[in-house]
Amino acid sequence: MTQDELKKAVAAAAIEMVKPAIFDGEIIGIGTGSTANFFIDLLAEFRDDIKGTVASSEASAQRLRSHGIEVIELNDAGTLGVYVDGADESNSHLELIKGGGAALTREKIVAAASKKFICIADESKLVDQLGAFPLPVEVIPMARSYVARELLKMGGNPVYREGVVTDNGNIILDVYDFMIATPQKTEEEINAIVGVVTNGLFALRPADVLLLGTSNGVREITP
Numbered sequence: 001m002t003q004d005e006l007k008k009a010v011a012a013a014a015i016e017m018v019k020p021a022i023f024d025g026e027i028i029g030i031g032t033g034s035t036a037n038f039f040i041d042l043l044a045e046f047r048d049d050i051k052g053t054v055a056s057s058e059a060s061a062q063r064l065r066s067h068g069i070e071v072i073e074l075n076d077a078g079t080l081g082v083y084v085d086g087a088d089e090s091n092s093h094l095e096l097i098k099g100g101g102a103a104l105t106r107e108k109i110v111a112a113a114s115k116k117f118i119c120i121a122d123e124s125k126l127v128d129q130l131g132a133f134p135l136p137v138e139v140i141p142m143a144r145s146y147v148a149r150e151l152l153k154m155g156g157n158p159v160y161r162e163g164v165v166t167d168n169g170n171i172i173l174d175v176y177d178f179m180i181a182t183p184q185k186t187e188e189e190i191n192a193i194v195g196v197v198t199n200g201l202f203a204l205r206p207a208d209v210l211l212l213g214t215s216n217g218v219r220e221i222t223p
């Protein structure tokens with residue numbers, strides 16, 4: 001199977017998992033990226049049944065609306081029933097690296113506001129240790145050089161993601177050469193640097209279930 005076929009298979013499995021929430025009238029949180037896009041496209045079948053969605057990026061909001069699916073503001077939504085999103089890496093505890101699409105801050109907010117976080121990914125994303133994928137850090141623009149120096153002191157190699165401005169008007173530093181042995185501690189330490197909005201580690205609020213697309217079918221992994 002191709003990587004796209006694996007992504008589509010996990011998106012279909014996630015649809016089955018969120019159906020009860022849809023028919024219970026819960027608001028559904030929607031992630032960002034190519035795997036989330038497959039999920040959005042399949043969700044279109046339920047456009048008349050869904051009470052509302054909250055999107056983690058402008059791109060996902062646009063795609064949802066293009067299918068006629070209602071998008072509402074998180075501030076008007078209360079607690080969400082379920083959040084479905086992809087990841088750049090996951091370990092077996094379902095601690096994640098996210099933010100390859102620069103949407104990490106809104107993704108983290110929507111995940112935090114959701115009762116259940118279903119992560120959907122192809123098998124290439126499951127790793128023993130997080131960090132081969134460069135860790136995205138969203139930074140207030142004027143703090144870019146200061147935050148980069150602090151990340152260097154922590155042992156990483158931060159690289160400015162040229163030409164990218166987040167939906168919140170900030171920039172991204174991608175931290176290379178940074179294998180992460182203690183994800184919760186690292187998440188807290190980076191977030192404590194003044195000027196950092198948030199980093200792409202989802203360890204303090206990991207996923208609740210990982211639907212992993214493999215050539216032998218979709219595996220459901222819980223921590």
Ligand SMILES: O=C(CO)[C@H](O)[C@H](O)COP(=O)(O)O
Pocket residue numbers: 031032033034035036085086087088097098099100101102103104107
């Ligand atoms: O965190 C993300 C966007 O900020 C995505 O979930 C992550 O980059 C995975 O993307 P894809 O499904 O395209 O592999």
